[in-house]
Amino acid sequence: MNPLIVDANAVGAGVKHATLDVIGSGPRAIAGVLEKRGVEAHIKTAEEALKRTENFSGCDLLLVSGMTSDLPAVKRLVSKWRKHSKGLVLVGGPISSNPRDALVKAGGDIAVIGEAEETLIELIDTRVLESESPLKESLKNIRGVSYLENGSLKINDLRPVMKRTVYDGFTPSTKVIREYPRYYASRVYVEVVRGCSNYLRAKLNSDSTCAKCRRCVEGDFEERFYCPLGLQPGCGYCSVPSLFGPPRSRSVSKISLEIDELLSEGVRRIVLSAPDFLDYGRDVLVEPEPLTNPRQPEPNYELIEGLLSALTSIEAFSKGEASLIVENLKATLVTERAAKLLGKFLAGTPVNIGFETGSEEHGRMIGRSSTPRETLKAISRLKKAGLKPYVYFIHGLPGQTRRTAVESVKSIKESIRVGAERIILYRFQPLPMSAFSDHPPGHPAAKNLSSRMIFEASRRANMRMKEALVGKIIRVVVSEHYKRDPRKYIAYPMLHGPVVLLEAVEGLERRILDAKIVSVISDRMVKAIPLKESF
Numbered sequence: 001m002n003p004l005i006v007d008a009n010a011v012g013a014g015v016k017h018a019t020l021d022v023i024g025s026g027p028r029a030i031a032g033v034l035e036k037r038g039v040e041a042h043i044k045t046a047e048e049a050l051k052r053t054e055n056f057s058g059c060d061l062l063l064v065s066g067m068t069s070d071l072p073a074v075k076r077l078v079s080k081w082r083k084h085s086k087g088l089v090l091v092g093g094p095i096s097s098n099p100r101d102a103l104v105k106a107g108g109d110i111a112v113i114g115e116a117e118e119t120l121i122e123l124i125d126t127r128v129l130e131s132e133s134p135l136k137e138s139l140k141n142i143r144g145v146s147y148l149e150n151g152s153l154k155i156n157d158l159r160p161v162m163k164r165t166v167y168d169g170f171t172p173s174t175k176v177i178r179e180y181p182r183y184y185a186s187r188v189y190v191e192v193v194r195g196c197s198n199y200l201r202a203k204l205n206s207d208s209t210c211a212k213c214r215r216c217v218e219g220d221f222e223e224r225f226y227c228p229l230g231l232q233p234g235c236g237y238c239s240v241p242s243l244f245g246p247p248r249s250r251s252v253s254k255i256s257l258e259i260d261e262l263l264s265e266g267v268r269r270i271v272l273s274a275p276d277f278l279d280y281g282r283d284v285l286v287e288p289e290p291l292t293n294p295r296q297p298e299p300n301y302e303l304i305e306g307l308l309s310a311l312t313s314i315e316a317f318s319k320g321e322a323s324l325i326v327e328n329l330k331a332t333l334v335t336e337r338a339a340k341l342l343g344k345f346l347a348g349t350p351v352n353i354g355f356e357t358g359s360e361e362h363g364r365m366i367g368r369s370s371t372p373r374e375t376l377k378a379i380s381r382l383k384k385a386g387l388k389p390y391v392y393f394i395h396g397l398p399g400q401t402r403r404t405a406v407e408s409v410k411s412i413k414e415s416i417r418v419g420a421e422r423i424i425l426y427r428f429q430p431l432p433m434s435a436f437s438d439h440p441p442g443h444p445a446a447k448n449l450s451s452r453m454i455f456e457a458s459r460r461a462n463m464r465m466k467e468a469l470v471g472k473i474i475r476v477v478v479s480e481h482y483k484r485d486p487r488k489y490i491a492y493p494m495l496h497g498p499v500v501l502l503e504a505v506e507g508l509e510r511r512i513l514d515a516k517i518v519s520v521i522s523d524r525m526v527k528a529i530p531l532k533e534s535f
């Protein structure tokens with residue numbers, strides 16, 4: 001078997017326009033499963049795989065990972081593959097949560113839904129992947145897959161989520177990281193927690209869709225897991241709990257080993273990836289119950305301290321040759337003690353925290369676990385602890401009205417006042433297997449007054465904060481020539497922040513250096529000059 005994994009995450013139609021410096025953990029996890037079975041795996045980005053010069057020579061199995069919005073690129077990839085190979089196409093990642101997209105629209109042979117590791121092992125062990133035409137008899141018995149049989153879509157039962165110890169037994173590949181262009185300057189995501197603890201339900205149409213049994217609000221861990229009406233758990237715009245279940249944490253030794261190996265491959269920026277980093281180790285406190293309460297118990301301070309202490313003592317981090325940041329936090333778990341603990345190890349680094357809507361009532365209707373007041377408190381605590389809170393909002397959500405938009409605008413301003421350093425705004429897109437999967441996408445901000453209000457408030461806030469950066473010195477890693485003006489270079493801040501356009505640094509590609517910000521180009525990019533004494 002000669003598989004090729006193609007990372008199509010966030011490429012849309014085939015070209016990445018934003019977050020060019022992000023390498024997610026999913027494709028490496030798949031490569032790790034293949035390596036575990038003695039199969040050598042290779043990864044290409046969708047942009048490379050779609051190049052005219054690529055003909056998939058020597059490959060007989062295509063594994064594509066993509067998000068829902070990447071359907072156009074996945075479709076192009078599969079179509080190109082079919083011209084060069086008779087090998088099977090497996091589609092995984094969030095796009096597979098709608099098997100019709102993965103199989104009928106994109107043209108894949110097998111869609112892998114939810115956690116892929118055990119499913120892939122079963123597909124390998126039953127030798128299904130060695131056949132050019134999948135053996136329907138074998139596929140019938142494999143949970144977590146979907147496929148076409150005589151033109152009709154078959155969706156097998158989902159696989160139960162893996163127990164923590166089983167999940168921890170898998171090891172993502174680290175050697176494939178060098179197959180990513182710009183791996184040396186990218187934010188490389190290392191999964192530390194999988195799954196989400198918010199098992200509240202979105203109740204937009206509460207009269208018709210909720211029996212008001214209050215199990216998901218007041219029940220014990222097991223009770224919260226099941227809604228008698230089968231409503232999808234979690235925030236209505238998110239499919240993490242439906243797809244990946246409650247949180248499970250990886251062991252400190254596994255995470256440390258993976259990061260050590262990535263650093264020795266030349267990676268400089270590590271992101272500890274989790275739907276909520278503060279869920280790390282909370283699952284251990286309630287085992288064998290599923291962690292379905294986003295508030296109780298409080299964070300597992302001892303395990304978090306153990307993890308951060310082990311990681312920050314790695315020489316590359318302590319010497320400033322590499323950076324370590326955590327991804328997302330839920331406001332419900334940002335206690336005073338949690339904020340101080342994060343500040344002790346990660347001061348000066350950004351942390352993302354979801355606000356999404358400024359309206360308390362709207363927040364409850366869409367299944368949010370924290371209120372606006374709690375989120376503001378969390379931002380303030382994180383800021384005081386020395387972190388840089390980045391705050392998410394979403395416009396165009398189901399239930400958005402002029403009133404909720406006014407409250408969101410107010411909350412954006414309040415977030416900045418109490419310490420937010422950036423507002424990250426998304427437009428609502430319905431995700432398969434989420435409570436809002438049947439809702440239409442949000443209107444573009446230009447076409448909806450309420451969305452435009454939120455969009456403008458966040459744009460203004462970000463521009464003001466970028467302007468405040470002028471004159472500041474930041475540490476960056478130089479990535480590549482700027483396509484629009486090859487005399488300049490693209491660089492990325494070691495601790496995250498705006499993309500940096502660097503003047504005249506010929507020969508310094510891949511180097512880490514200090515640069516002085518001289519102007520703001522857009523709300524995503526600043527211009528800087530390198531400081532000679534730093535290289």
Ligand code: SF4
Nearest residue numbers: 201210211214216227
């Ligand atoms: S468990 Fe289901 S029916 Fe019960 S309160 Fe929650 S959403 Fe309503």
